Amino acid sequence: MRLSTVILPIHRWSEGQKTWRRAEELGFHAAYTYDHLSWRSFRDGPWFGALPTLTAAATATERIRLGTLVTSPNFRHPVTLAKELITLDDVSDGRITLGIGAGGNGFDATVLGQEAWTPKERADRFGEFVALLDRLLTEDAVTERGTFYSADEARNIPGCVQRPRLPFAVAATGPRGLRLAARHGQAWVTTGDPKLYEEGTPEQSVAALRGQVEKLAKACAEAGRDVAELDKVLLTGFTPDRGRPLESVDAFVDFAGRHRELGFTEIVIHWPIPGSDFAADRTVFENIATEALAQLG
Secondary structure (H helix, E strand, O other): OEEEEOOOOOHHHHHHHHHHHHHOOOHHHHHHEEEOOOOEEEEEOOOHHHHHHHHHHHHHHOOOEEEEEEEEEOOOHHHHHHHHHHHHHHHOOEEEEEEEEOOOOHHOOOOOOOOOOHHHHHHHHHHHHHHHHHHHHOEEEEEEOOOOEEEEEEOOOOOOOOOOOOOOOOOOOOOHHHHHHHHOOOOOEOOOHHOOOOOOOOOHHHHHHHHHHHHHHHHHHHHOOOHHHHEEEEEEEOOOOHHHHHHOOHHHHHHHHHHHOOOOOOEEEEOOOOOOOOOOOOOHHHHHHHHHHHHOO
């Protein structure tokens, strides 16, 4: 199992760069950031762009993988995103993972002045977005006429450092998204079942996640892939456990062990932010980073 972190882009780089360097020093497998224009309770405070932040992080670090959790079609187009990702992959010398999802009804859904998309339209757009982005990152020139996204001889030379392209970590729980993960993903991402967050139990959450893993395996079988080919990533903080796994090393080891049994290969924890939903003791957090995986065995 791998242990990674999410660093929210809420600090000016003069301060924020220290966090990204510290994440590498602590031995995290990857450090991700959210790709939003604003987000939830942080909307009225500082919030910086994901891809420039990751570019800066790439120059401030040497080994740790970097990526988005997650990019969505809400305010991005595959043609321009592909060019930026190829550049970012080059700057980082091939350390980028693209977490990608369908988006939701948050602030990003209407910030460009459009009406929020229905769940069906989000799914339709997501499928077209991922398929076109896959082509753009693997082919030198792409022309495509889609319902939502098109490209006219879009050039992406020399392509990604990682071949055939940088990996996709597809966030999905529904059948259409899981089929996309099976078809295009090198990893699958989930936050659990959101219906259980308020009143569910950790046991119910584990059962729901088990069901999601089983559905992913079915989607992979239908696509002619072995589900073992995909990394399974759990972004924590959104299950009924909430912040309890970060209360002690033992608590985290217990949490991670239960989810490793479900087949998860990577656990992602939020870098502590005092006074927020992601508040945690910094010393305990760092002890988890350096000690927990060894205790899992």
